[in-house]
Amino acid sequence: MSPGPLALVADVGGTNVRFAVVEPGGQPKRVVNFKCSEYPDFFAAVDAYVGRLGSRTRPTSAAFAVAGPVLGDRVRLTNSPWTISARAVERRYGFTDVHMINDFSAIALAIPRLRPTDRRKIGGGRSVQHAAIGVIGPGTGLGVSGLVWTGSRYVPLASEGGKVTLPPFDAFETEVVEVIRRQHTHVSAERLLSGAGLALLYRTIVEVKGLSARPLSPQTISSRARAGRCPVCLTTVNTFCAMMGTVAADLGLTLGALGGVFIAGGIVPKFGPLFQRSPFRRRFESKGRFSSYLAAIPTWVITHRNPGLLGLAYLIDTRG
Secondary structure (H helix, E strand, C coil): CCCCCCCEEEEEEECEEEEEEECCCCEEEEEEEEEHCCCCCCHHHHHHHHHCCCCCCCCEEEEEEECCCCCCCCCEEECCCCCEEHHHHHHHHHCEEEEEEEHHHHHHHHHCCCCCEEEECCCCCCCCCCCCCCEEECCCCCCEEEEEEECEEEECCCCCHHHECCCCCCHHHHHHHHHHHCCCCCCEHEEEEEEEEEEEEEEHHHCCCCCCCCCCCCCHHHHHHCCCCCHHHHHHHHHHHHHHHHHHHHHHHHHCCCCCCCCCCCCCHHHHHHHHHCCCCCCCCCHHHHHHHCCCCCCCEECCCHHHHHHHHHHHHHCC
């Protein structure tokens, strides 16, 4: 039996763009990751990937997950200068159709298809079948989405929930947020719960504690915290994880996410066992009268390398 028509799928973030091709009913294959900064625009990245496929492996349609609000044909990424037009892509490559959805909507679509080895549970709780599911994840920005059961299938939510105001939980976090507010009138969750946010959080904690230290990259902060070689780095990561717990719990309450809350993105999985030991789950359950409600909601870290591409494969199958 000959393979069905190929579709091009791309998970387009602020830092990386991941490409793959998918056959009907199949899994993403020929996955390639490019740095967005190495290409002047999206077309150049697509050209580079399609050029690798060869003339006998030509996709006939496409689906893209983009890190920004999808409000029409033309999407400007939130944390990237790239702009993507579905119609322009159709014309340039002769595709029969092109779908675009928010990147975290694509990750949400992947959740029911994750294998047990594709996720790591944090804390207790048990999911309720067909209940709403929350999705949140720090990377270049902070993505937020969810899944709602329609009676026959899950549908994803398109959300810009990463831009909500970050609520400080205690006196220390209030002091941290007040320092940042001197530079930014609105301190969103994404301002601190992102790659750049981790570096900003470190600099702010250094200032709050009256210390003298040079700025560090998010990678250095994370590695020093994991190694236990820097108390300020460990405090920074633990504060980051606690704030994640606050925002994830708010999402769980808002959606009634008794199906669970999943954490995606490129940062938390790299924390490794440090995240398991962090204040995340304790903070997630710290909601006064609703602590028992949240204690029943399970939380997982997605460990699948390309959940966005997996979700796009499902989107292509269901939309034909």
